[in-house]
Amino acid sequence: MNNRDTQAAWEYHDGTKHSYWSIRSNPHFLDWANRPQPFKIYPKLEPILLPRDVPQTGVAALSAISEPGRSSLVDSVPNLKDLARILYFSAGITKQRTSPGGAIYFRAAACTGALYEIELYVVTGDLTGLEAGVYHFNPADVSLRLLRKGDFRGNLAQATAMEPAVAHAPATIICTGTYWRNAWKYQARTYRHFGWDNGTLLANLLAISVASGLPAEIVLGFVDAEVNSILDLDTRREVAVSIVPIGYRSKNLLPAPKQAPALGLETIALSEREVEYPAMFKMHDASSLQSEEEVARWREKHSVPASVPDLGEEVRLHCVREEEQSHETIEQVILRRGSTRAFDGRASITLEQLSTILDCSTRGLPADFLEFPGAQLNDVYLIVHSVLGLRPGAYFFRRERNSLQLLKEGTFRRDAHHLGLEQELPADACADIFFLADLRHTLERYGNRGYRAVQLEAGAIGGRMYLAAYAQRLGATGLTFFDDDVIDFFSPHAKGKSAIFLLAIGKSQKRKSA
Ligand SMILES: Cc1cc2nc3c(=O)[nH]c(=O)nc-3n(C[C@H](O)[C@H](O)[C@H](O)COP(=O)(O)O)c2cc1C
Numbered sequence: 001m002n003n004r005d006t007q008a009a010w011e012y013h014d015g016t017k018h019s020y021w022s023i024r025s026n027p028h029f030l031d032w033a034n035r036p037q038p039f040k041i042y043p044k045l046e047p048i049l050l051p052r053d054v055p056q057t058g059v060a061a062l063s064a065i066s067e068p069g070r071s072s073l074v075d076s077v078p079n080l081k082d083l084a085r086i087l088y089f090s091a092g093i094t095k096q097r098t099s100p101g102g103a104i105y106f107r108a109a110a111c112t113g114a115l116y117e118i119e120l121y122v123v124t125g126d127l128t129g130l131e132a133g134v135y136h137f138n139p140a141d142v143s144l145r146l147l148r149k150g151d152f153r154g155n156l157a158q159a160t161a162m163e164p165a166v167a168h169a170p171a172t173i174i175c176t177g178t179y180w181r182n183a184w185k186y187q188a189r190t191y192r193h194f195g196w197d198n199g200t201l202l203a204n205l206l207a208i209s210v211a212s213g214l215p216a217e218i219v220l221g222f223v224d225a226e227v228n229s230i231l232d233l234d235t236r237r238e239v240a241v242s243i244v245p246i247g248y249r250s251k252n253l254l255p256a257p258k259q260a261p262a263l264g265l266e267t268i269a270l271s272e273r274e275v276e277y278p279a280m281f282k283m284h285d286a287s288s289l290q291s292e293e294e295v296a297r298w299r300e301k302h303s304v305p306a307s308v309p310d311l312g313e314e315v316r317l318h319c320v321r322e323e324e325q326s327h328e329t330i331e332q333v334i335l336r337r338g339s340t341r342a343f344d345g346r347a348s349i350t351l352e353q354l355s356t357i358l359d360c361s362t363r364g365l366p367a368d369f370l371e372f373p374g375a376q377l378n379d380v381y382l383i384v385h386s387v388l389g390l391r392p393g394a395y396f397f398r399r400e401r402n403s404l405q406l407l408k409e410g411t412f413r414r415d416a417h418h419l420g421l422e423q424e425l426p427a428d429a430c431a432d433i434f435f436l437a438d439l440r441h442t443l444e445r446y447g448n449r450g451y452r453a454v455q456l457e458a459g460a461i462g463g464r465m466y467l468a469a470y471a472q473r474l475g476a477t478g479l480t481f482f483d484d485d486v487i488d489f490f491s492p493h494a495k496g497k498s499a500i501f502l503l504a505i506g507k508s509q510k511r512k513s514a
Pocket of ligand 1: 106107108109110111112113114196197200337338339340421423425477478479480
């Protein structure tokens with residue numbers, strides 16, 4: 001399969017669209033007796049418990065998520081407590097609830113269906129408190145398990161064609177996606193969810209790293225087979241999605257790559273039976289990079305299309321003034337975050353609050369697929385229902401002008417209800433934020449791997465929006481949508497684009513007291 005043959009990404013994208021009819025004609029049901037385990041468990045490996053007495057960073061959430069966090073050239077090396085903080089606030093268990101299907105362990109970042117298919121691994125040299133090795137993070141007992149002893153950072157650097165942030169990193173986190181854990185509910189759409197759910201997790205990971213004084217960056221350019229083999233993954237079940245180098249050492253002593261033989265480590269089966277969805281294997285193979293040369297070529301800077309100067313009526317964004325902004329720490333906000341289950345349809349937010357969410361979240365991700373700081377693959381569109389200072393209607397966010405361009409004025413709660421898969425949440429929210437991308441252009445530039453990038457970028461920005469909303473004591477939830485109807489709604493402006501992600505913002509409905 002060839003990354004440049006982008007028919008594969010189109011087939012996957014078109015084949016996994018939701019529509020009014022696809023939802024009604026899908027006979028899929030949730031087989032609770034066969035529900036997958038929420039954790040990857042290596043029964044024969046001893047846990048290395050992570051420290052719980054980790055000091056708080058004290059950094060305000062809004063400032064942690066606004067930081068670009070791009071690689072710095074100042075030496076900064078994580079210790080075990082830093083790693084524990086980063087892993088816990090990215091993927092740790094923050095709440096627990098019982099449900100008819102069994103206990104649900106809610107995690108630090110939002111995830112489709114609370115199924116948590118993203119696993120974290122650490123590839124590290126010697127750190128204070130941790131020996132060099134390849135480790136798996138288990139949120140269930142907040143521990144690491146050693147998969148390979150020794151320093152494998154040379155293998156990882158090679159797999160990324162000596163990506164500078166990876167080559168200089170004292171430790172690197174690898175995020176993987178486990179197909180069945182999410183496909184149990186979402187079937188072949190899970191490959192989109194890998195990007196979304198890894199993205200929301202990365203929003204936390206980047207913010208906590210920045211707050212810990214450690215640079216971190218998202219790396220999507222790597223030879224898939226090499227990274228998967230370092231982690232000893234069974235690639236019909238689980239594959240590497242993204243790599244995040246943490247910290248920086250100018251004189252990084254990288255060992256030469258060494259043999260990483262298959263380990264055959266026992267893991268507990270997720271379910272009695274697993275169903276495979278060939279469309280996802282096809283999409284993954286077609287977006288895999290085969291060699292270091294291909295990775296290096298892929299990483300060459302990609303130009304982004306100039307935005308169309310299409311000026312309608314514009315409203316300038318005004319953030320909440322700094323002295324009035326929340327100073328709640330990033331850790332406190334992550335612990336408090338949870339997807340809003342019902343919005344108060346009569347509530348409003350202010351233009352300043354919405355502006356702060358848009359501004360903090362879209363200053364640019366530190367990512368190897370972006371051409372320059374601040375570049376973005378996704379465009380942001382909004383349906384505004386109830387924002388003081390803004391007329392209800394459909395808007396386009398002009399990032400470069402820090403303004404919202406009015407596309408059509410009107411009350412669109414019923415449309416939002418329909419577009420968000422006929423759920424009440426998008427209709428009762430104060431604003432619905434849609435991510436749309438020019439997929440044709442992205443795939444031309446990046447090949448099929450651009451599909452991974454565009455989904456993951458939307459998830460990461462959406463994850464930052466979640467945090468920015470909660471930092472201001474507002475509510476938020478990710479949502480799914482009817483793909484083509486979203487494009488029709490925002491057309492003619494959105495003509496030719498594809499719907500990628502949706503987040504609703506508003507105020508939680510107060511629970512009625514009994
Ligand atoms: C990309 C994405 C899409 C989601 N879609 C929906 C949705 O369509 N409907 C819904 O009620 N919740 C949706 N959610 C919310 C998840 O169900 C929620 O994140 C999960 O149950 C974990 O709970 P928490 O976010 O409160 O920690 C979505 C979340 C994400 C990240």
